[in-house]
Amino acid sequence: MRILVIEDDPKLSSILRDGLEKQAYRVTTALEGQEGLALGRDYPFELILLDAMLPGLDGFSIARELRRSKISTHIMMLTSRDATSDVVHGLDSGVDDYLTKPFSFEELFARLRALARRGAGSKSLCYEIGDLSLDPMTHIATRSGVPIALTRTEHLLLEYLMRNPNVVLRRDAIINAVWGYETTVENNTLDAFMKQLRFKVDAAHDQKLIQTVRGFGYKLTAGQL
The missing domain is CATH 1.10.10.10 (Winged helix-like DNA-binding domain superfamily/Winged helix DNA-binding domain)
Incomplete structure (x- = not known):
């Protein structure tokens, strides 16, 4: 599975990449909103891990733009903002799941498996x-x-x-x-x-x-x- 991680914190981005690659996921990273949006539009990924607060373009805007571009890739938003209004905002922007920081890799992997069971658009992941x-x-x-x-x-x-x-x-x-x-x-x-x-x-x-x-x-x- 190919995953795009859009996260502006270099340390967290590196930790996510290392943890996911140990599980045999293929990971591409972006540290800035516009770069992440371009990668999400131009290249095929099965999942996008998307930070809410990013320089250049925030995660909510990225999710909306990807959906407007008919990109059906699953999007999981990662953020420290856990107020109900923020969760609703993220889901209404087009994300499929919402995971608040800090989180464990065990929970992240479980949520990835749950998203995979839904399939990506009309394509099976098996x-x-x-x-x-x-x-x-x-x-x-x-x-x-x-x-x-x-x-x-x-x-x-x-x-x-x-x-x-x-x-x-x-x-x-x-x-x-x-x-x-x-x-x-x-x-x-x-x-x-x-x-x-x-x-x-x-x-x-x-x-x-x-x-x-x-x-x-x-x-x-x-x-x-």
């Missing part, structure tokens, strides 16, 4: 293609019912492939989705991770699901015998 399945919330992947042990990076790679079945995904798109837009990753690094992922997903099966498209990138398909 992916299946052929006999391969992946639940991004529990981080459980199986092939023909047999669990596949994945590293965090392998999990993120497989999730991105399964979110885009039968689509040729360019190398730069995969790198941006898995490692982030601010990270430089060489093509041979991507190839090494893909080789290991293909071994775990396909080696024991006649039907190969992960395919290399020479000159472009990779795709996940129902495969051919």
